[in-house]
Each structure stands twice: as C-alpha cells, then as structure tokens.
Amino acid sequence: MSAMISAPRAVMDLKNGALSGEAVAKSVKTLGELHGVFADTEAFASLPGETVVYRVHMYAPVAEQTEGGLLFGTSYVQPGKVGGEYFMTKGHFHQKRDRGEFYWGLEGRGVLLMMDEQGRCTAEEVTPGSLHYIPGFTAHRLVNTGDVTLAVGACWPSDAGHDYGSIAQTGFPLRVVERNGLPVLTKEGRA
C-alpha cells in the first residue's frame, strides 16, 4: 500500500490567526483574574470582574515541558481600559529563562512591552505584519492601544514554561496609558 497524504493536524485562519484542530486549546482571561496588574485600583474595582480582557488559542502538537518541541498560539486582547491604562496581558518571563519567542501582529494595533532581568524596558509597536523577536531572559506583555481586538501570533519552545510570579512582584517599569486620545508610555503608577 502506498503512503497516504493526511489532512493537517491544525488549521489557522490567515487573517486573524484563529486556530482549530484536535490539539488546540482555548482560554479566556477576565479582569477578575488580573488583580494587581493595572495601576488604578479604584477604576479596577469599579469594572465587572467577568469582563474578558484577553483570549488565547494554543496549538500544542507536543505536551508543554517537552524539550525540543514548539508551541504555537494566537492572543486576542480586547479593546478597553482600566482608568487610563489600556487592556493588556499579564506578562511573563519564561520559566526556562533563556528561551526566546516570536510574536507577529495580525489585526488591530498595540504595543509589545519587553523587560530584561535588570528591569530595563523597551516597547515596540504592533500592527498587522509587524514581527517581533523576544530574546531569552526577557519578560513580555501585549497591550491593545486600539479600539478593535488586537490579534497577535506567537511561537515558542515547548519547554519554555511561564513564570508569572516575578512579574506579579515587580511589574513592568513602563505602563501604556491614553493621553489626549493617544497611547504614551509612563513610569507612573508603578506596581
């Protein structure tokens, strides 16, 4: 018998990065799960905890922690603000600190915040087609500065893991807030 050409194990919508397939998992992060992330605690408390801040589609062809494999995902950050601060992801270092990652913009507009282990922070603009190399030893967070959903693709080593603890303690030195209708970086309200 000759070999068969099989269907792909996963499919991606080329426009918005939506993933489908058996090994695709989808998760949701609500405001209620983001305590301590935003600077304005009063504004945070006034918003419904069930408000969706971001969703993630993740294609895991191998189990997390597997050495030598890759994971693939699309993050969708909703438009919105807590006080003047734009909706964003929690952000993390990889547990295995030397593991890097690629991000690329698909839809919407935003900012990628990156921070090294010395707390030095940089910010890159994310737009459809923008490509971002996140080196190892670098925490990363996505911020939606637009008024539509920000969709961003990602690919990272399957043994990278996520360390949210360090970010929860020290935060990022820069925040992205709206001033006169435009996104600006600020050091104010540092966690």
Ligand code: PAN
């Ligand atoms: C991304 C992120 C995703 C959600 O897939 O996990 O944007 O952000 P948080 O993990 O910070 O909640 C990634 O960077 N994976 O390594």
Ligand code: ZN
């Ligand atoms: Zn990551």
